[in-house]
Amino acid sequence: MNAAPSSSASETARAVAVECRNCGASMELAASARTAVCPYCALPSVIERPATRDRPRPAYALGFVLSREVARDRVQQWVRSLGFFKPTRLRRASVDDLRAVYLPAYLYSAVARTRFAASIGENYTETETYTVTNDKGETETRTREVTRTEYRPLEGDHATFVADVLVTASKAIDNDELEAAEPFDLRLLRRYEPGLVAGWTAEDPSLTQQQCMALAREEATTKVGASLHAFMPGDSHTGLVHQTALDRESLDLVLVPVWVLALRYAPNAPPLRLLVNGQTGKVAGRAPTDWVRVAIAVIVVLAIVAGIVALATSLSPGSTP
């Protein structure tokens, strides 16, 4: 593999001007673009910039596994599987305009130390005495076994490594969207090299490292909080509160493969954005609800109920013919 610098490249605050080495055409690239394809001679190139705190050189990348055709099939399957309450036009929308993007994300890991307090429920059984009135109208005393719970306070600590927390570094795709398209198979992680992204659209981070760190800490703390429920002893627990301190943190920039599609299904409705995991084919997107269909369904159900009630009333013995 040969890598040669372009004959001229200059950076402005917003964009980078790159001259194609093949045909000499000058291209202006967005500040967040990591790759370019010359519109005149289709020469693919990878832009290398001086690393900064908020825009470091990627440490790792996950290569695309899914081709455009497979990604389109997955989207079509997803669209076909939408329920009755989703817009019909969504199912008929064209899914041709899929775009492949190497999305910048940060891989976060840390040591999480958590102090927790909870009320732990321990079950026990008791024999309870109760009275009933029998068929003859007499009061009878009986006993039964009942399970009760004794709650005891518990405080303690939990410590674990939190690894594989992936958060977006792009303003274009928010963290919830990326999370919906996860998981990525991080065993296939490779050290970043231009050959992994050449010819594909790849973005540099557009969020600051501080913003990404905040997202990662939030996700890590949520992850620890979720695992704490399984850490509690007893038969049940309530009032679990915890405070997590994250220590020895690391943040590595990784490029992850996603297919992005803005699905236009109605002239007045905003397009529905779908993300397809470029490794696994998992489709993520929140299809809107067709409220007209919901209203019709409610009206039909109400009409049926009203009909049944009316029928039952008319057939009851006390009703006047």
Place this chain on the structure above:
Amino acid sequence: MSACTRCHFALEAEDLRCALCGLGVPHDDGAATATVRAEILRCTECGAAMAYSAQAGAPACAFCGAVTKLEALADPVDQARWKGPFAVDAATARAALTAWLGSRGFFRPSDLASASTVENLKPVWWPAWLFDARAEVHWTADSNAGAGRSAWAPHAGRCVLDFRRVGVSASRGLSDDECRWLLPGYDLATAVAMEQPGAAEPPGAIVERFDTQRSAARRRIAETIEATAAANVAERFVPGGRSRNVKVSVLVDGLSTERCALPAYVLAYRYRNGVYRVVVHGGDAQRVTGDAPLSWVKIAAVVLGAIALLAVVVAVVAASGGR
């Protein structure tokens, strides 16, 4: 071999990140640039520009079809680096089997040792991981200590555990129970490199290969650490005489693992119409584990004797109550 700077896990040369704590392994490929530059990937075969191909999983040339190899994915199936020496020869292993058959207890056939014949004896090196680690363990559990109306009360605590030469079987041929029995008997101070010929290797000894990828092996070791920690906590740290729901969170420090091939003899013996398997430790002939048939005649006799005794006791009690 370097170590992770966060958890001191011994890293392999190909590791990109620590398998235990996820910390990235620092790497400088000299690609840092002081100016903005555009890199073009050229095919070494025809000179055309290349792009990454999802089908090939690597940069491919659209003109001549040449594919550039990227750094190989580092999840190999690692093989044993060390082997334990055979201190037991085949004759001693046979004798150990006979002695073991003769000491199986009352409910085994009386002629088990004398009527059994060895059908097959195979010296093998079976694969195992051995690890050393220190772990900070936080735990919660229920125990009877301090119990009130319920029989259980919740507890939490912290301890530090040292694991030294803890074995995890990687064998498909031996069962987990057999491996658990054999593991404590090995003296790894005498282990030698796999390539080095041992002093008294029995002829025809076969090496069972590891067939688990590195990532799965590490996962299994981590699970073993957690399970061993939970067992330790239940035994040594939870107050009271009884415990349940023992849960642990483990921060491992300085985990190092060795891949070893451990010596044993696998014997098949025939008794009457059945064939049974026994494993004899390759370093200590006193350690034998395996299957042995039961004597159903003896079991039936004991059951009938117990019923008869019970009937006599009942009859005596009934007779004395009638007076």
